[in-house]
Amino acid sequence: MRAITSKEAILKAVLEAKKKNNTVGFVPTMGALHKGHLSLIDYALECCEVVVVSIFVNPTQFNNAADLEKYPRTVDADLELLSSYQSQVLVYVPSVNVIYEGDVVSKSYNFGSLEDVMEGEHRPGHFDGVGTVLNHLFRQVxxxxxxxxxxxxxxxxxxxxxxxxxxxxxxxxxxxxYRQPDGLAMSSRNARLTQKQLATAPFIHKILKEARERFSSTSANELRKWVQAQFASQDGLELEYFEIANIKNLSPLSRKRKNQKYRAFIAAFAGEIRLIDNIALN
Structure with a gap:
């Protein structure tokens, strides 16, 4: 499968597809593709005639330089994996210079309370980087x-x-x-896990499922303490945070309210590899 590397070429291909009254979908990725990414493409193809898949490891969303350096880059394997989609899928593989035009910095956004908790709290600047690269990609594609x-x-x-x-x-x-049969959420970072860590990591989803079962009869604070205790007794995983939040504004739950929907969120380390997951609670 041929990768398109210039923004002029990808826009030309998209506009040609739209001239034929095709709906164009977009699946932005950082590569190291797996079945989770393919599931996104399959969802996109259910309602779009053409789908653009971008592969770009975005430097501005990493607040840890070592994490950026170690992030897997497997473009040739990714292109081979996507080859079965043939002309339905266009692959956009821009360089850093094409995306940022020499100015590799994030725009400063104000996402309100959405960026003050969980990932925003523990990864300062992360969402500015995400917003910046997606703003560029949406405008280019x-x-x-x-x-x-x-x-x-x-x-x-x-x-x-x-x-x-x-x-x-x-x-x-x-x-x-998209989950592995053992419940572990598919992630490009999973490729860096050892066999022992791969055997331990499904504990994250197991705890989320148990938290969902306890949610109706347990207060939010009690549930937080319970999850912390479970991780404290589990070798091989270190809990960074467990949070229960309203699905609309992600404000942490203090008291349950009727007609409100909540999700539980976890971030944990398996060695130096950071894993995240979440689940709907009601």
Whole structure:
């Protein structure tokens, strides 16, 4: 499969597709593709005739330089994996210079309370980097719809806010988390896990499921303490945070309210590898 590397070429291909009355979907990725990414493409193809998949490791969303350096880069394997889609999928692989035009810095956004908790609290500057690169990509690709996995649920809400703030004409759609048979959420970072860590990591989803079962009969603070205790007794995983939040504004739950929907969020380390996951509670 041929990778398109210039913004002029990808826009030309997208506009040609639109001239044929095709709906164009977009799945932005950082490469190291796996079945979770393919599930996003499959969702996109259910409602779009053409789908653009971008592969770009964005330097401005890493607040840890070592994490950026170690992030897997497997473009040749990614292109081979996407080859079965043939002409339905266009692959955009821009360079840093094409995206940032020599000025590799983030725009400073105000995403309100969405960026003050969880990932925003523990990864300062992360969402500015996410917003900046997606703003560039949306303008370069000009898709009708863009698809994001709910594993990064907070990011999904940030992207919705970004589109609103930048007045972009793209519909943002969230897609269910794709999991391995043992429950571990699919992530490019999983490729860095040892066999022992791969055996331990499904504990994250196990705890989320148990938290969901306890949610109706347990207060938020009690549930937080319970999760912390479970991780404290689990070798091989270090809990960074467990939070329960309203799905609309991600404000941490202090007291349950009727007719409100909540999700539970976890970030944990397996060695030096950071894993995140979440689950709907009600």
């Amino acid at each position: 000009q898709p009708d719809k863009a698809f994001f996995g709910e594993k990064d649920y907070q990011q999904l809400k940030i992207v919705e806010k970004l589109v609103e703030k930048e007045k972009l004409s793209v519909q943002i759609l969230g897609c269910p988390i």
